[in-house]
Amino acid sequence: MYNGLSLDQAPPISVVLRFFLSVPFFGMLLSLLMILYPAQVLIPSHPYSLAAVHLMVLGILTTSMIGALFQMQSVLGGRPIPSAQGNALIIHTLLAVGTLALAGAFFAEITALYVVASVLLGASILHAANLVLPLLFGGVSHDTLRGMRLALIALSFTAVLGIVMATSYASGAFSPSHGAIRASHYSLGLIGWIGALIIAVAFQVIEMFYVAPPYSPWCKRNAFRLIAAALTLKIVWLFSPLPYGWVFDGVLAALLLGFAVTTLQRLRGRKRRVSDVSIWFWSAGTALLAIAIAAHTATLAGAADVLEAVALIAFLLFALSVILGMMGKIVPFLVWFHLSSAGYLDAPIMSNIIPQKRAKLLFALFLLTAAALLAGVFIPTLFAAGGVFAGAMFGVLLYNLAYALKLYRHTLAHGTRFTQE
Amino acid sequence: MILEFMRDDHRACDHLYAEAETALMAKETKKGAEAFKQFSKATLHHFDMEEKELFLAFEKRTGMMGGPTQMMRYEHQQLRSLLESMRLALEESRINDFFGIGESMMIMLQQHNMKEEQMLYPMTDRALGGDAELMVQTLREMKR
Numbered sequence: 001m002y003n004g005l006s007l008d009q010a011p012p013i014s015v016v017l018r019f020f021l022s023v024p025f026f027g028m029l030l031s032l033l034m035i036l037y038p039a040q041v042l043i044p045s046h047p048y049s050l051a052a053v054h055l056m057v058l059g060i061l062t063t064s065m066i067g068a069l070f071q072m073q074s075v076l077g078g079r080p081i082p083s084a085q086g087n088a089l090i091i092h093t094l095l096a097v098g099t100l101a102l103a104g105a106f107f108a109e110i111t112a113l114y115v116v117a118s119v120l121l122g123a124s125i126l127h128a129a130n131l132v133l134p135l136l137f138g139g140v141s142h143d144t145l146r147g148m149r150l151a152l153i154a155l156s157f158t159a160v161l162g163i164v165m166a167t168s169y170a171s172g173a174f175s176p177s178h179g180a181i182r183a184s185h186y187s188l189g190l191i192g193w194i195g196a197l198i199i200a201v202a203f204q205v206i207e208m209f210y211v212a213p214p215y216s217p218w219c220k221r222n223a224f225r226l227i228a229a230a231l232t233l234k235i236v237w238l239f240s241p242l243p244y245g246w247v248f249d250g251v252l253a254a255l256l257l258g259f260a261v262t263t264l265q266r267l268r269g270r271k272r273r274v275s276d277v278s279i280w281f282w283s284a285g286t287a288l289l290a291i292a293i294a295a296h297t298a299t300l301a302g303a304a305d306v307l308e309a310v311a312l313i314a315f316l317l318f319a320l321s322v323i324l325g326m327m328g329k330i331v332p333f334l335v336w337f338h339l340s341s342a343g344y345l346d347a348p349i350m351s352n353i354i355p356q357k358r359a360k361l362l363f364a365l366f367l368l369t370a371a372a373l374l375a376g377v378f379i380p381t382l383f384a385a386g387g388v389f390a391g392a393m394f395g396v397l398l399y400n401l402a403y404a405l406k407l408y409r410h411t412l413a414h415g416t417r418f419t420q421e
Numbered sequence: 422m423i424l425e426f427m428r429d430d431h432r433a434c435d436h437l438y439a440e441a442e443t444a445l446m447a448k449e450t451k452k453g454a455e456a457f458k459q460f461s462k463a464t465l466h467h468f469d470m471e472e473k474e475l476f477l478a479f480e481k482r483t484g485m486m487g488g489p490t491q492m493m494r495y496e497h498q499q500l501r502s503l504l505e506s507m508r509l510a511l512e513e514s515r516i517n518d519f520f521g522i523g524e525s526m527m528i529m530l531q532q533h534n535m536k537e538e539q540m541l542y543p544m545t546d547r548a549l550g551g552d553a554e555l556m557v558q559t560l561r562e563m564k565r
Contacts, residue, residue, distance in 0.1 A: 075532050075535055075536060076535060076536075076539055078536075078539070078540040139540070140539065140540050140543045140544060142539045142543075144539070145539070204535060208435070208531045208534060208535065209527065209528065209531050211432075211435045211436060211438070211439045271435070271436055271439035271440075271443075272438075272439045272442060272443075273439075273442070273443050273446065274442050274446060274520070329528065333524075333525060333528045333529075336525050337525070337529065340499075340525075341499070349518070349521035349522055349524070349525065350521060350524045350525050351517075351520070351521045351524060352521070
């Protein structure tokens with residue numbers, strides 16, 4: 001039962017940072033696309049729009065989430081990812097180059113790049129899932145672990161469906177099921193992968209780090225079962241095709257709204273009242289999730305299709321908000337932790353690694369980006385302005401990460417180290 | 422049984438820390454120092470319960486001597502050192518340092534607690550079986 005169990009502390013810092021450091025570069029590329037081609041990015045299924053969406057979901061969200069998984073697995077999974085350094089290098093390289101290839105394929109409509117992207121992204125994602133999933137089964141189980149399982153299974157299916165779609169784009173031959181495949185691909189990716197992993201993390205982080213009231217045990221126990229069931233039935237309905245498939249969208253919307261409302265309640269009821277930018281990011285994120293659900297539900301009820309763009313942008317911003325908030329905690333903690341564990345007496349404290357002032361600047365730029373992009377759905381000039389704010393936001397993120405790395409290296413080279421004679 | 426008892430004790434410690442932070446933010450230094458003292462005392466007592474009773478029983482039942490419990494002991498040492506740094510910062514009225522070190526301490530403590538609550542305590546419950554209730558009684562009776 002306890003085979004391979006280790007409560008070891010953390011993988012080497014380079015494992016997580018390599019993923020995080022590439023996020024601002026993808027962010028700036030995405031910003032450039034939004035600044036230069038706002039109108040095209042806003043047209044659903046336009047190649048530039050697909051390039052932008054994939055830069056966001058793969059280059060920014062999935063890259064940071066897989067990086068965080070390497071850290072989380074050693075804390076929550078009980079069994080750390082084996083050969084973390086080598087596997088992180090493989091997964092990260094394939095993911096980064098694959099994302100660039102896919103965005104390039106959409107942007108320049110180069111057929112061969114679809115094939116390259118399929119191979120690289122498929123290899124990266126399926127290798128990551130194959131590496132982590134077996135570690136999540138067979139030992140002690142808990143709610144967050146169940147969420148991580150669902151997220152990784154959903155990510156694997158998203159990748160497989162993505163490969164099927166990429167071959168259609170490459171060959172120009174679209175099957176009659178293309179619509180069902182596309183809807184399954186984005187439902188699994190957005191709700192099953194991104195949504196489930198954030199919920200799984202929230203179940204742990206909100207209560208413990210902010211000393212907030214706990215989520216109801218019933219919700220924690222059943223949330224992922226319900227999401228998995230609703231997603232599975234939605235996909236069956238899509239492929240059948242059967243009427244009333246929107247019911248499952250309604251169920252998923254209700255579940256996510258429940259999560260947003262209860263999370264906001266918990267954050268408001270937290271005992272730790274210290275001003276903390278990560279709480280602002282969580283609060284803004286859950287508010288954006290509520291906007292996404294409201295817009296999506298309105299389109300289910302027959303409102304204008306333009307609200308679907310609002311729903312998608314708000315949902316992606318929700319995920320980005322949570323990720324930026326968590327990154328602002330994880331990076332300084334890891335720098336401090338690795339240095340002090342190695343015996344450096346002058347390891348910088350967290351608030352000196354990313355000072356509050358720069359954390360607040362990042363949040364302010366995030367809010368400006370979110371407001372401009374959402375308003376930009378109706379006024380394309382504002383969408384381009386949102387691209388400018390996003391570019392500035394990712395610039396600050398890059399500075400924060402690079403500064404943290406510089407401090408880490410400086411202390412390694414010049415710090416005073418405690419050694420036992 | 423053990424999971425619930427120890428998890429509740431974790432939460433009780435967290436509340437004491439939140440009280441200390443709130444008081445210090447409101448510049449109520451004396452009240453903050455007292456709450457921190459209570460938090461530190463409760464946390465150290467929690468470590469003692471584990472090191473003097475729980476981990477020994479787990480190791481005896483499972484035969485796992487140098488595994489997860491050893492790592493938990495190592496983390497206790499790191500946390501003890503952080504608590505001492507925070508105590509000194511408070512004593513020397515370096516409130517910003519107190520909060521700075523506290524941020525790292527809290528993340529480390531919560532990661533540590535997660536490992537115990539998600540893995541170690543459920544495993545200990547399984548390993549002790551019917552004796553878990555007796556163990557909780559022993560822990561409850563340990564002097565603070």
